[in-house]
Amino acid sequence: MTPALEDLFAVLRFPSISTDSNHASDVRACAQWYVDKFKSMGLSVELCETAKHPIVLAKNEPVSGRKTVLIYGHYDVQPVDPIELWDSAPFEPVIKDGKIWARGATDNKGQHMAHLLGVEETIKEKGELPVNLIFLLEGEEEIGSPNLPGFLEERKEELACDVIAVSDTGMVAKGIPTLGYGLRGITCCEVKVNGPDKDLHSGLYGGAVANPATAAAQLIASLHDSEGKVAVEGFYDEVEPLADWEREMWSQVPGVSESDLLEVTGSPAVFGEAGFSSAERLWARPTCEVNGMWGGYQGEGSKTVLPSYACFKLSCRLVPDQEPEVIIARVQKHLEAHLPTGVTMEFTPGHSGKAYVADPHSEAGKAAQEALEEVFGRPPVLIREGGSIPIIQSMKEILGTDTLMLGLALPDCQIHSPNENFTVENFEAGIRLSKVLLEKLGA
Numbered sequence: 276m277t278p279a280l281e282d283l284f285a286v287l288r289f290p291s292i293s294t295d296s297n298h299a300s301d302v303r304a305c306a307q308w309y310v311d312k313f314k315s316m317g318l319s320v321e322l323c324e325t326a327k328h329p330i331v332l333a334k335n336e337p338v339s340g341r342k343t344v345l346i347y348g349h350y351d352v353q354p355v356d357p358i359e360l361w362d363s364a365p366f367e368p369v370i371k372d373g374k375i376w377a378r379g380a381t382d383n384k385g386q387h388m389a390h391l392l393g394v395e396e397t398i399k400e401k402g403e404l405p406v407n408l409i410f411l412l413e414g415e416e417e418i419g420s421p422n423l424p425g426f427l428e429e430r431k432e433e434l435a436c437d438v439i440a441v442s443d444t445g446m447v448a449k450g451i452p453t454l455g456y457g458l459r460g461i462t463c464c465e466v467k468v469n470g471p472d473k474d475l476h477s478g479l480y481g482g483a484v485a486n487p488a489t490a491a492a493q494l495i496a497s498l499h500d501s502e503g504k505v506a507v508e509g510f511y512d513e514v515e516p517l518a519d520w521e522r523e524m525w526s527q528v529p530g531v532s533e534s535d536l537l538e539v540t541g542s543p544a545v546f547g548e549a550g551f552s553s554a555e556r557l558w559a560r561p562t563c564e565v566n567g568m569w570g571g572y573q574g575e576g577s578k579t580v581l582p583s584y585a586c587f588k589l590s591c592r593l594v595p596d597q598e599p600e601v602i603i604a605r606v607q608k609h610l611e612a613h614l615p616t617g618v619t620m621e622f623t624p625g626h627s628g629k630a631y632v633a634d635p636h637s638e639a640g641k642a643a644q645e646a647l648e649e650v651f652g653r654p655p656v657l658i659r660e661g662g663s664i665p666i667i668q669s670m671k672e673i674l675g676t677d678t679l680m681l682g683l684a685l686p687d688c689q690i691h692s693p694n695e696n697f698t699v700e701n702f703e704a705g706i707r708l709s710k711v712l713l714e715k716l717g718a
Contacts, residue, residue, distance in 0.1 A: 279392045279706060280375075280699070282312070286350065286384050287368040287377040293328055293351035293418050302328045302414045305350050309333075309412055316395050318410070325422035328414030332430075335408045343407040344716055345436040345676070346394075347666075348387025348443065349416030352379040353691045360693035373699055380697035382690040386442035386683050387412065389702055393709020405717030409436060413666075416443075419626045420666040427673040436676055438639040438716060441667065442705060444660050444682035448530030449698075452647035455680030456635035457558070457659030458667060460593035462603040463566075463625030466610060467586045468494065470618050474571070475581040484581070485617025488570045491585035494620075497613040498563050498589075498606075502549040505563045507609040513596040517559050525554040528656045530686060539686045558659035562592045563606065588625075592663065599627035628665020633677040642715035643679045650708045681708060 276284075289305035292298040306322060306329045313320040313333035323330040328351065337343070355365040355378050363369050368377035375385065390410075397404055411434070413423050427434060446453040470487035471480070500506050529535075531554040533545045547556040556562075570585025572578035591602055607622045614620050634640060635657045647655040660680065667678050683701045684690065 279703070280370075282392065283375065283385060283388050283702065284368045284377075286388060287375075287379055288366055289350075290355075290366045291351050291379070291414065292354050293415050295354060299328070302351060306331050306412075306414055309350065312391070313410065316398060318408075323426065325415070325426065327418075327422060330414070330423070330426055331410070331412040333408075333410040335404050337407040341405070341407050342438070342716055343409065343436040344713065345409040345411060345434065345439045345674075346387070346390050347411050347413075347439055347441045347670070347678075348390070349383045349413050349420075350379075350387075351414045351417050352382065352384070353417055355693070357693065362694055365693075365695075370699060374696040375699060375702065376694060376696045378695055380695050381684045381688040382695065383416070383443045385697040385702055386705060389683065389705025390440070390442060390709040393706045394713070396706065397710050397713060404713060406713050408713075409434060416664075416666065419628075420669070423666055424669045424673065427670065431673060434674055436674065439667075439670055439674075439676050439678040440643075440681060440712065441664070441678050442681045442683050443664060444662070444680045445684040445686065445688070446530075446682050446701075447528050447656055447658060447686075448535070449685055450651065450653075451529055452651035452653065452655035453682045454635055454640070454643055454647060454655045454657050455660045455682055456640065456657060457595070457632035458630060458664055458680070459558075459561070459659070459661055460597065460599060460628050460630035460668070461590060461663040461665065462593060462599035462627035463588070463590045464603055464606065465586065465588045465623045465625060466491070466494070467584055467621040467623075468570075468614075468618050469584045469621065471581070471583050474583050477579040477581045481581050485615060486581050487618050488582050488585040490615040490618045491568065491570060491587055493615055494610055494613055495565055495568065495587060497609070498565075503547045504549065505561070507563065507605050509605050510561065510563070510602065513598075513601075514561060514594055515596060517555060521559070522555065524657060525558070526552065528554055528658060531557065535686075554658075557661040559594055561594050561597060561602075564590055564592070566590050590625075592661065593630050595630045595632045597630060599629060603627065626665075628663055629668040631664075631668040631671060631678070632659065633671075637677065639677070639679060639716060642718075643681060643712060646708060646712040646715045647681065649711050650704055679712075681712070683708075 365378040571582030
């Protein structure tokens, strides 16, 4: 095994699950590994305490006149449940079929470790870096980065930079270099529909009082029309049309055709807002999705009750100019207006984050495209990502700096799911990309 893979395996063995307090010591131990690693590379490093999990901040000795590049990543990971669906232990990484299998392999340890190891190789080969470098690794991304914005505000002058590089996104297909220049935002909520003050016998009371589970289903059904368009009044008011060059480029991007989506998702058919391609729906149109719903008897066999309540969770993916607070207020107003008779509703807003978009044709964007083409041997495709990384917009607002999103994850990497994986090929390409990117940005 190469030294690079040994280092990656070392960090993958830490069960740094940020959402589970039982793993707080594992999160800290993982952070300490990075502190020791950065020190061994000759960088100055600081373990920065927050109200929850620490931030690791590393730098080289700045040189006047050089560009300053901030590389961001996160060392925390998602929980592993359901554990029985893993083919190998999630925190005992293995290589099989050319892939590294472990929790965090792609999201995000494998991707930011490629940058780290590219920096290390550059220092060993040339004795210095072509840029002033800031490495920022946080341990709370998977819980919404609650303490990072305050840290950025507090250290704003120290973190001033010309460009930010992040590899926490994906490639559209194997071998297709991909530069992301946008992310959808997000806003979430949980809804509880209340009826009688206890579960009732469905024979004695069904038909005489409202059923909260039925009411919840009616509310959910009211959110879309038959063609998948969100039916919430004002939902699309701030949505700007796509530029012609975007629609043209995306029409030629591989990996997002109907057949590609069906193969990756296992769905029987594609479905979505009429009048848009799958790529446009994924990257530039807002959505309102049901993430979970429950209520009443869930056990084996029948229990003929009328449940006292039913619940569901929603998340809306947002595009630029949509404000999370405004959209979730419109969703609440819609649900209140469509609430069936005989039930009441509790509405609880959840976490949120703004959408992000940058100019991929900027000086730094062109440098990133050149680096991707040099490493992968073909021009990159330019896309917006369907997912959300709220901290990228926060970094834009606080530091005033745009982010290059250099995705290395493949569509079947199964992040957040059992059997998460990262190809050895992309890990090694990421190391080369890190080296070339810093050269291009430095020039």
